[in-house]
Amino acid sequence: MAKTAGRPPRSESDIAEYRSKIAKQALAIYRAEGFDAVSMRRLAKEVGCAPMTIYAHFEGKHDILRYLWADVLADMSSEIQGKLERIDAPAERLQMAAQTFVSYWVDHPDHFRLVFMSNDVTRSDVSTFVMDEETLAHFQMFSDLVQDILQNESNVKASTDTLISGMIGIALCLNTIRDYPWTDVKMMTDRLLRSTISPVYTAP
Template structure:
């Protein structure tokens, strides 16, 4: 059988590397101009390929956004996991995770806006992403930490949902209204944790 001309198929590692390259450029455009400025044609020009090549790796802009969301959440979870390596004791681990979560979003306001405030995204797109197993794992790590604090019968879901929504609320206020004289985010996080740890 004669070989067809053209580029040989990419290896799995090459595909992951290329998707990462596309994601990197998409994030740069997002940071500079917002999600609306991202287009397949513009990304293709940035990475040096035809627009159809981008479509071979992503279904469209929303798929790229989901990729960026996943990348940011993985980075955030990795940051928390790294800090937890040196923390012993269930209460201290939960506190460290909560403070690391807040610090991550305050230190990366563009990531916060990307994940929690993206425009031009349908509710169905968000729901599909949020209900994915990988996405849920980033937030449900708090359930495991709360179970460590309260191994006895305890409403872990209520505590987890309260903690996560409270932490996101603190980060939202810090990122969207930075000129307001908020209380220190560490103190607010400690206040939120009191209802769960005690």
């Protein structure tokens, strides 16, 4: 198999470097000016390439935004970890984590939009919006907290999934349907916990 003539494809490291360069700049813009400020044209200008070049490295805008998730999720995760430091009792830990989780998304609508609402629902393309392992880890944390309370393995995943989606739902409702007189966020979160971990969980 002789090497073909012509310019060889970019090395994988080059590709990764370019991608991360773009993603990094996108993050900088997002951090400084929020969701709406991140546009393909501007991003290209700040990266120093033509707008079309970005499309050679990413599927589209959604594919770039995905890289901002990690930053937001890490921020959220660290906020939760901070609150958890001085708490030992498993039930209280889960409770604090859940309350902090919901509060985070309610208090940061832009972050919520980025992670949970910037998906192009139209596309059923499976390859878009992959949850990489790093991203998953931040949700896994809840699984651990639940596990400390529930022993039954099979229930842990179901409970955790329900808890997470339920919490995200609370945040979504608070973010989008603002004028409906929702029950106090803490109370809703608490109620959600109660049902998720019903057998063992005791209300504070």
